[in-house]
Amino acid sequence: MANTQSNEKLKVATVWLGGCAGCHMSFLDIDENLLELAKLVDIVHSPIVDTKEIPPVDVGIVEGGICNEHNLHVLKDLRSKAKVLVSLGDCAGLGCVPMMRNLFDTQDVLDRAYVAGESTALGQVPEDEELPRLTDKVRPIHEYVKVDAYIPGCPPNAESIWKSLQALLSGKPAEFVKNVSHYD
Amino acid sequence: MAETNTQEAVQINLTINGKQCTGTRGQTILDVCKANDIHVPTLCHCEGLKPVGGCRLCIVEIEGQRRLNTACTTPATDGMVIQTETPRLHDLRKRTLELLFAERNHICPFCPASGSCELQQSGYDHGMTHVRYGYLLPRLEIDNSHPYVALDHNRCILCSRCVRACDQWVGAHTLDLCSRGSLTQIAADNGVPLGESSCVSCGMCIEVCPTGALFDKISNRVIGRQEVPSTASVCTTCGLGCWTSVKTRGRSLLQISSGKGPDNNQIICKRGRYEALKVANRPALKQPRLKKAGEWADVEWDAFAEELAKRITSGKAGADRSRVAALVSPSLPLETIAMVRQFFKDVIGSERIGWADGPELTSVARAFGMNGKSGPLARMSDLEDSDLVVAIGVDLQQAAPVAASAVRRVVNARTAQYVELNPRLTDLSVLSSYRIATKPGRDSVVLGATLRTMVQRNLIQANGAAGAIDDLPDTAEPMFEAATGVAVEQVVRLASLIAGARRPIFVIGSGLTAQGEEAVESVINLAVGGNYFTEDGRYRILEIPRKANTAGARLFGHPEFTMANFDFAKTDVLLMFLGDDEPIWPDGWLEKARPMVHVSVFASHTQPACEIAHSVAPLATWAQREGTFVSLEGRVQKAAKLLDLPVGVQPDAEVLAAIAKAMGKSFKPDVEANLPGGVKVAEGQFVPTAEPAGQIVTCKSKAQGAKSRG
Numbered sequence: 001m002a003n004t005q006s007n008e009k010l011k012v013a014t015v016w017l018g019g020c021a022g023c024h025m026s027f028l029d030i031d032e033n034l035l036e037l038a039k040l041v042d043i044v045h046s047p048i049v050d051t052k053e054i055p056p057v058d059v060g061i062v063e064g065g066i067c068n069e070h071n072l073h074v075l076k077d078l079r080s081k082a083k084v085l086v087s088l089g090d091c092a093g094l095g096c097v098p099m100m101r102n103l104f105d106t107q108d109v110l111d112r113a114y115v116a117g118e119s120t121a122l123g124q125v126p127e128d129e130e131l132p133r134l135t136d137k138v139r140p141i142h143e144y145v146k147v148d149a150y151i152p153g154c155p156p157n158a159e160s161i162w163k164s165l166q167a168l169l170s171g172k173p174a175e176f177v178k179n180v181s182h183y184d
Numbered sequence: 185m186a187e188t189n190t191q192e193a194v195q196i197n198l199t200i201n202g203k204q205c206t207g208t209r210g211q212t213i214l215d216v217c218k219a220n221d222i223h224v225p226t227l228c229h230c231e232g233l234k235p236v237g238g239c240r241l242c243i244v245e246i247e248g249q250r251r252l253n254t255a256c257t258t259p260a261t262d263g264m265v266i267q268t269e270t271p272r273l274h275d276l277r278k279r280t281l282e283l284l285f286a287e288r289n290h291i292c293p294f295c296p297a298s299g300s301c302e303l304q305q306s307g308y309d310h311g312m313t314h315v316r317y318g319y320l321l322p323r324l325e326i327d328n329s330h331p332y333v334a335l336d337h338n339r340c341i342l343c344s345r346c347v348r349a350c351d352q353w354v355g356a357h358t359l360d361l362c363s364r365g366s367l368t369q370i371a372a373d374n375g376v377p378l379g380e381s382s383c384v385s386c387g388m389c390i391e392v393c394p395t396g397a398l399f400d401k402i403s404n405r406v407i408g409r410q411e412v413p414s415t416a417s418v419c420t421t422c423g424l425g426c427w428t429s430v431k432t433r434g435r436s437l438l439q440i441s442s443g444k445g446p447d448n449n450q451i452i453c454k455r456g457r458y459e460a461l462k463v464a465n466r467p468a469l470k471q472p473r474l475k476k477a478g479e480w481a482d483v484e485w486d487a488f489a490e491e492l493a494k495r496i497t498s499g500k501a502g503a504d505r506s507r508v509a510a511l512v513s514p515s516l517p518l519e520t521i522a523m524v525r526q527f528f529k530d531v532i533g534s535e536r537i538g539w540a541d542g543p544e545l546t547s548v549a550r551a552f553g554m555n556g557k558s559g560p561l562a563r564m565s566d567l568e569d570s571d572l573v574v575a576i577g578v579d580l581q582q583a584a585p586v587a588a589s590a591v592r593r594v595v596n597a598r599t600a601q602y603v604e605l606n607p608r609l610t611d612l613s614v615l616s617s618y619r620i621a622t623k624p625g626r627d628s629v630v631l632g633a634t635l636r637t638m639v640q641r642n643l644i645q646a647n648g649a650a651g652a653i654d655d656l657p658d659t660a661e662p663m664f665e666a667a668t669g670v671a672v673e674q675v676v677r678l679a680s681l682i683a684g685a686r687r688p689i690f691v692i693g694s695g696l697t698a699q700g701e702e703a704v705e706s707v708i709n710l711a712v713g714g715n716y717f718t719e720d721g722r723y724r725i726l727e728i729p730r731k732a733n734t735a736g737a738r739l740f741g742h743p744e745f746t747m748a749n750f751d752f753a754k755t756d757v758l759l760m761f762l763g764d765d766e767p768i769w770p771d772g773w774l775e776k777a778r779p780m781v782h783v784s785v786f787a788s789h790t791q792p793a794c795e796i797a798h799s800v801a802p803l804a805t806w807a808q809r810e811g812t813f814v815s816l817e818g819r820v821q822k823a824a825k826l827l828d829l830p831v832g833v834q835p836d837a838e839v840l841a842a843i844a845k846a847m848g849k850s851f852k853p854d855v856e857a858n859l860p861g862g863v864k865v866a867e868g869q870f871v872p873t874a875e876p877a878g879q880i881v882t883c884k885s886k887a888q889g890a891k892s893r894g
Contacts, residue, residue: 093314096291102321103289103338137321142314150313154293176311183292183304 010169011057013045014088015078017071018098018138019064021047022155023089027061029158030165040169056081059168062147065091065098065140070132072144079145084168087140087147088161090154090183097154098138106134149174153182196262201269207260214242214255217268224268225277225306227284228343229256230392232450233352239343240280241306244268252276278310286317287366288324289338290395296404297396299411303341304395320366327372329379332401332458333390335370340397342368346389353451355592358383370397384585384611385454391441402458403431403439416443417824418813419456420515420732420763420806422584424564425815426452430807432826437464437807445868453585460806463764468788469802470832480800485834485842488801492759493846495782495798496532501756508757509536511747514545514729514737515763517811517823520836521737522858524761527840531849536744536755539737540762541730542770543748544697544704548727549738551704553874556741557862558818560876562689562726564590566718572685574603576627576707578693581611583728584816587691588612603681605630606695607669618681623669627696628706630670632657632882634679635706635713641676643683647715655882656709688716693728698748709880723876729816731763736814739860739871752776760797762787764806786839802833809836812863818870820863 016024024047030037045054054060054074060082066072079085090096101109110125117123141147151164151174160181164174194209200222207216212235217224227239237254244255247265255268267273284290284303292298324337342361347370350359358381362371372381390398412431419426419440427445431438440461442452472488473480483491501507512524528537539545552559567573567590580588588611594600595615602612604619605627613619622630636656639646646653658664659672682688690707697704707725711717716724729735737743745751747768758780766787768774777783778796785797788805810825829835834842837853844851862871 087314090293094285094292095319097293099289099319099321100291100294103323139319140314142316143318147314152313176308176313178308178311181308181313183307184295184298 009039010041010059011044011055012041012059012061013054013057013078013082014043014047014061014063015045015054015074016047017062017064017074017092017141018067019089019091020097021063023063023091023153024048026153026155026158027088027161030162031158033158033162037165054078054081058082059084059086061086061088062092062141063088065095065138066135066144067098067101067138068132068134072135073132075141075145084148085145086149086151086164086168086174087142088151089156090152092141093147093150093152094183095138095140102137106136110134150176151181152176154184156181196260198260198263199265201267209260209262211260212256213244213246213253213258213260213264213266216260217255222268224255225309226256227302227306227341227394228345230345230349233345233348233392236344236348239284239341241277243273243276245270245273274310277306278312279316281306281310281312282315282317284341285312285315286319288320288322288340291338295339295396296399297339297393301396302394322366324369327378328401329377330383330385330401331379332385332387332454333378333383334399334401335372335378336397336399337369338397339395340370341395342370343394345392345394346370346398349388349392351596352593353589354384354386354388355589355596356382356384356386357596359389384581384588385458386451386585386589387454387457388442388451400439402461412438414439414441415824415826417826418443418445418815418821419452419460420517420813420823421455421460423729423732423734423816424584424586425732425813425817425819425821426456426586428452428456430824430826432807435827435830437461437826451586451589453589455585463789464805464807464827466789468805468830468833469790469800470830472801473799475798485801485839486846488799489842489846491799492782492784492843493848495757495784496843497847499756499781501781505533506536507755508532508534508759509538509750509755510534510759510761511538511540511750512737512761513540513731513763513766514734515731515766515806516733516761517809517813518733518736518739518859518863519811519855520761520809521733521740522855523836523840523853525740526853526858527844527851531840531844531847531851538745538750539743539747540760540766541734541737541746542694542698543700543746544694544729545734545737545746546743546748547699547701547704548697548729549743551701551708552723553877554738554742555874556739556860557874558735558739558814558871559727560722560873561816561818562718562722562724563817564726566687566722566724567591567689567691567726568594570594570685570687570689570724571600572603572681572688573600573691574605574682574688575610575612575691576605576631576693577695577697577699577703578691578728579606579608579610579612579695580691580693580728583693583730587726587728591615591691601681601685603678605678618677620670620674620678623667625699626668626670627699628703629657629664630668630675630678631706631710633659633664633668633675634682635710635880637675637679638683638714641679643679644714647713652880652882653713656880682710682714687724688714689724689726690716691726691728694730697727705881708877709882712877712880717876721876722873727816733813735816735818736812736860736863739814739862741860747773752780756781758783760785760787760793761803762791762793764788766791766793768792801839803836803839804829804833808833812859814863814871818873820865820867820869820871822867 060078087093205220235256237257242255243252245267327335351357427443429443601617711723807826
């Protein structure tokens with residue numbers, strides 16, 4: 001990040017795609033380092049920031065894989081607006097739990113959830129043009145767009161998130177942190 | 185499993201990563217690297233299994249060779265210059281890993297192996313953060329049909345470690361690879377579900393699986409991803425005494441795995457892995473019980489001891505203490521047995537201490553003239569070394585599954601043939617090149633006639649009193665076939681098979697040995713007559729006893745009696761000290777014991793003997809006490825104490841002391857003094873063996889005054 005020297009803070013956007021929000025939770029788990037981070041960046045778009053559109057940012061952070069058309073739309077939007085795109089967590093980077101859906105037919109999965117559920121009576125699969133359609137397969141984000149850095153983990157632990165962010169914010173590549181990063 | 189290298193080791197010198205390393209000719213590059221503390225990543229390699237070079241993770245650069253070579257399969261040669269860590273190798277290995285992840289559905293957070301997975305660890309070691317290849321996302325089955333083993337093809341990397349372990353260690357060859365290319369899969373038998381296959385449930389495939397493709401349905405649930413330390417012990421489910429490694433938490437046993445011992449006995453079986461685990465975790469007796477008016481009532485230890493003391497000291501038993509008898513199970517450790525014997529002699533004043541075991545405990549001891557020593561019997565290594573295995577009256581897969589694996593290995597390797605004498609089909613019958621269904625109880629006649637045939641037809645030079653041959657059973661006798669169920673031609677075939685072998689081994693089990701001393705002698709006669717001895721002078725006879733410490737029990741001197749010749753009429757009070765799950769021998773025995781004045785059962789769990797008992801006292805389970813066991817090979821081994829005793833259960837010594845106190849006496853156990861002399865060798869060593877006989881023994885020679893060996 002070239003402009004860490006200046007006083008202007010870096011702009012960061014985070015998005016939550018096909019994931020459980022656990023990665024965002026783990027992000028908050030960096031605890032007192034949040035204060036440190038706040039000195040360096042402005043989070044301008046996030047599930048916890050009330051904005052509709054993603055503004056142009058220096059760093060875009062993605063939690064979750066691509067499960068539906070909306071996920072893909074948001075991912076492409078962020079990619080086009082972020083200088084650096086970071087994959088946070090296993091769903092975004094490796095596929096992880098949502099990828100287990102790939103073991104079944106999409107229609108079977110929908111039926112299981114909305115029609116054949118034990119507590120469901122007269123259920124039907126919701127259908128509306130407002131609702132995003134499921135993609136045929138769940139895939140990690142780098143199968144769709146270029147990703148600049150990866151922080152693996154389900155969720156990534158706070159230490160690996162903080163170390164990776166520190167590296168990125170000082171202009172270095174975020175690498176696999178030995179003995180800290182993990183896939184589970 | 186051991187491959188002994190008789191050639192003299194030739195030293196070779198190599199340069200690995202610029203470091204001067206030495207190895208010996210015959211080693212692979214990987215062997216040399218390991219010996220020189222150079223880490224080379226591997227996935228399909230597994231110590232003790234033949235390398236296949238399948239995963240390509242151990243590729244190395246060898247100077248002068250354009251191609252990359254797999255360290256696990258390439259022989260190290262003198263003067264080699266090798267690089268194991270270059271950027272090119274690192275990159276290729278990382279790509280290989282990514283291809284493995286892309287090929288199947290690896291979802292770490294959902295996998296029981298996560299944290300101990302070798303594929304995952306390799307990913308970490310190579311800094312893999314994502315997979316650059318598109319996932320193939322195949323739809324694969326999960327085979328959950330087996331009671332203990334689950335096979336999830338989604339996590340399989342086709343390293344073939346399970347296939348090789350199943351074949352090269354277990355000899356079952358249930359698992360193999362089917363289909364080709366990316367469609368290749370692990371298959372059981374001809375593609376049947378694992379639960380319906382020929383699987384022997386030993387679980388070795390789980391132990392060698394580098395990922396979570398094969399996992400333990402019993403233990404994974406309780407261990408999860410926590411690191412649990414393990415304790416080295418020995419298995420006490422049969423006489424083989426395999427080495428184990430056991431994980432525990434609190435008062436429960438989590439997992440039993442194969443352990444490393446001084447020999448090559450590196451596998452365990454279904455009984456050792458799963459059944460022993462079940463026994464240890466099953467609800468056990470926690471308090472003494474007394475039967476009052478046909479109803480069981482839990483009582484305190486004092487009340488139990490008083491009741492038992494009263495029975496011992498009153499009535500006919502009180503007047504004549506020889507009317508108090510003990511039956512001690514040879515599945516208990518020697519220390520417990522020694523204490524009970526001391527207690528009986530010193531406190532009760534009765535010498536009537538017998539064994540809760542079948543008649544073979546006595547018949548084998550007498551026939552081999554053990555007299556407090558171990559029998560001059562064959563060991564497992566002799567089985568691996570044989571070219572003919574003759575199993576007589578034993579279903580090895582049931583009696584000692586790890587020995588069955590040894591038979592499978594030599595038969596599969598075509599270094600030995602397997603011949604079976606058994607009235608019933610066994611699990612190994614399919615392996616047999618010849619089998620004879622002898623009528624029950626007639627083995628000694630058939631074996632005697634076989635020896636006679638061998639000599640009469642000049643198939644062997646008779647050894648040891650050739651004259652005695654004429655006293656052996658003769659196939660020419662008119663009723664031979666009717667009596668034995670065996671035709672003359674069958675005896676001739678068996679005779680020629682044995683005579684044609686250079687190193688036959690006779691594996692005998694309770695089906696033969698329970699027939700009595702004469703039946704055992706007929707096998708000894710074969711070994712003597714054919715001169716079938718090991719190099720150090722032991723018979724090429726391997727006995728498979730029924731219980732873990734049968735060999736240890738025989739060290740206490742000539743056994744007084746077993747359940748087989750127990751004198752019910754002379755007994756008023758019977759104390760039974762039993763192991764965890766004791767089948768009572770033979771059927772109907774308990775009914776005969778029912779009329780006794782008092783039967784007291786000391787055992788860890790409620791079991792059939794408790795049904796006829798008047799009092800029951802809890803003992804430790806196999807996992808709750810340490811102790812010495814003597815394996816069927818005669819090796820002294822220590823089982824570790826793995827779990828603490830639950831509240832209410834007393835150590836063996838205190839149980840006996842409580843009864844002594846109620847009798848107004850004191851009991852100070854002196855285990856050292858009461859252990860048989862033979863076991864006072866270092867742990868892992870063999871107890872001294874008796875001298876083998878040089879004579880053929882027949883009924884007639886015995887009648888003429890030739891002493892039985894006993």
